[in-house]
Amino acid sequence: MNIDKSARYRTSHEFARKDGAEFVAGISDHAQESLGDIVFVELPEVGKTIKQGETFGVVESVKAASDLYMPMSGRITAVNGDLAGDPALVNKDCYAKGWMIRFAPANPPEWDGLLDAAAYEKEAGKE
Amino acid sequence: MNSTRLHDWHIAAGAKMAPFAGYEMPISYPTGALEEHLICRRSVGLFDIDHMGQVELSGPGADAFVSRIVSATVLDMKDWDARYSLLLSDEGTVIDDLFVYRLPGQWWIVINAGNRDVDLAWFKKHLPAGVTLVDKSDETYMIAIQGPRAIELMDAVSDRKVSGFPRFTSGELKIAGIPVLFGRTGYTGEDGGELFFPAEGAERLWKLLLGEGERLGIETRAIGLAARDSLRFEAGMPLHGHEITPSINPIEAGFKWACGLEKDFIGKQAVEAVMAAGAKRRLVGLEITGGVPREGYEVQSTAGEGIGECVAGMFCPTVKKYAANAFVAPAFAKLGTAVKVVIHGRPRDAIVVKRPLYVPAYRR
Numbered sequence: 001m002n003i004d005k006s007a008r009y010r011t012s013h014e015f016a017r018k019d020g021a022e023f024v025a026g027i028s029d030h031a032q033e034s035l036g037d038i039v040f041v042e043l044p045e046v047g048k049t050i051k052q053g054e055t056f057g058v059v060e061s062v063k064a065a066s067d068l069y070m071p072m073s074g075r076i077t078a079v080n081g082d083l084a085g086d087p088a089l090v091n092k093d094c095y096a097k098g099w100m101i102r103f104a105p106a107n108p109p110e111w112d113g114l115l116d117a118a119a120y121e122k123e124a125g126k127e
Numbered sequence: 128m129n130s131t132r133l134h135d136w137h138i139a140a141g142a143k144m145a146p147f148a149g150y151e152m153p154i155s156y157p158t159g160a161l162e163e164h165l166i167c168r169r170s171v172g173l174f175d176i177d178h179m180g181q182v183e184l185s186g187p188g189a190d191a192f193v194s195r196i197v198s199a200t201v202l203d204m205k206d207w208d209a210r211y212s213l214l215l216s217d218e219g220t221v222i223d224d225l226f227v228y229r230l231p232g233q234w235w236i237v238i239n240a241g242n243r244d245v246d247l248a249w250f251k252k253h254l255p256a257g258v259t260l261v262d263k264s265d266e267t268y269m270i271a272i273q274g275p276r277a278i279e280l281m282d283a284v285s286d287r288k289v290s291g292f293p294r295f296t297s298g299e300l301k302i303a304g305i306p307v308l309f310g311r312t313g314y315t316g317e318d319g320g321e322l323f324f325p326a327e328g329a330e331r332l333w334k335l336l337l338g339e340g341e342r343l344g345i346e347t348r349a350i351g352l353a354a355r356d357s358l359r360f361e362a363g364m365p366l367h368g369h370e371i372t373p374s375i376n377p378i379e380a381g382f383k384w385a386c387g388l389e390k391d392f393i394g395k396q397a398v399e400a401v402m403a404a405g406a407k408r409r410l411v412g413l414e415i416t417g418g419v420p421r422e423g424y425e426v427q428s429t430a431g432e433g434i435g436e437c438v439a440g441m442f443c444p445t446v447k448k449y450a451a452n453a454f455v456a457p458a459f460a461k462l463g464t465a466v467k468v469v470i471h472g473r474p475r476d477a478i479v480v481k482r483p484l485y486v487p488a489y490r491r
Binding site (some may be wrong): 036037040042058075119 | 143153155161353419421443
């Protein structure tokens with residue numbers, strides 16, 4: 001399992017990582033591995049405000065659709081347009097080229113409630 | 128839960144396993160479902176399909192019985208011919224779809240795993256005196272070998288050249304001493320065939336085909352059920368439980384061609400009644416923009432009224448499109464009709480397209 005040590009995680013396998021004043025989010029390597037080949041990613045509109053734990057999109061693998069949950073509350077400032085043409089970027093490089101959204105946090109202390117890399121690794125290892 | 132004799136091989140190969148029709152089956156291997164699909168389209172895919180069932184029918188009344196119980200014309204078949212057919216209820220709906228082989232002195236019928244009990248009960252219910260039915264499913268193993276180089280690989284390993292078998296015919300041969308019935312058919316759209324042989328030879332034959340493929344430089348890989356589904360979907364083949372079910376008739380599903388209307392068969396009256404009255408819905412292919420359609424998703428007119436439902440849908444790896452099969456009201460079945468498919472609560476643009484989405488090079 002490949003873990004981005006600078007990111008924090010939800011138990012539903014989304015990650016968030018600080019990037020200046022904003023955050024970048026996507027799904028973990030463990031998530032892409034268990035989903036298998038990803039064929040479509042549905043992302044929110046830029047400007048939309050989404051609360052922590054609400055869905056921000058859907059990731060479609062060969063066989064199933066899975067909701068994506070907002071790791072922290074925030075306003076979407078950018079989405080990864082490259083995923084429209086190449087959703088497999090999530091499989092190949094989930095923490096970098098396969099990022100999904102950038103957001104401006106509405107409640108930065110929510111970061112402290114997310115799992116750090118070690119805790120997430122332990123959590124995901126149970127599955 | 129049943130498992131096939133290749134179960135341990137699949138696990139050792141790192142396959143993701145899941146229940147299908149009462150069997151624990153490989154869904155995909157570490158190769159990945161999309162790549163498995165593409166390997167079968169460019170070279171050779173091997174499929175463990177031992178969950179499929181086989182029934183042998185013989186005896187003096189067998190010809191007449193088979194002709195009456197399956198929808199397709201079969202009495203014109205010569206020995207070794209293989210033909211697609213439906214098994215219909217009295218109401219003309221689809222109990223199962225079958226491959227019917229006429230072999231010297233007997234009929235060999237291949238049935239779907241999930242319908243084995245229902246099919247056997249249906250056969251037995253109608254079985255006349257003078258016809259012997261034997262369920263050969265457990266002692267018979269079934270592997271499919273599919274792809275543009277499948278016949279080349281078969282020719283190399285077999286004591287008979289299957290390249291000489293016309294499509295939809297079969298023959299007996301030996302591979303490393305294992306007696307095999309080879310039918311030049313399949314469920315991917317590609318050239319190739321399906322092998323029936325004594326179950327104890329399963330692992331040996333499977334490994335031999337993979338090993339010989341490698342030795343001869345013919346890319347040959349195990350393919351899971353996920354890619355099997357996308358391969359059959361692109362090639363326009365039905366999967367029982369989706370495009371055909373016990374509540375769907377052959378006319379609405381586009382299978383009039385599999386009904387021998389010049390003969391008598393169970394369900395014929397009902398089928399003719401549907402033809403006279405006109406089908407209330409039609410199976411169509413839909414190409415979707417902006418999402419992945421799935422079974423159960425609603426189809427709407429551009430005005431937003433419900434006009435049907437998707438029965439299967441996915442990303443199609445060869446044609447690189449998001450597509451569905453759906454039953455829609457006949458007024459919306461014309462090619463080029465713009466409709467909507469509701470995906471995650473939002474209607475997305477869709478258009479009625481020609482099926483199949485993919486035709487392999489050898490049949491173009």
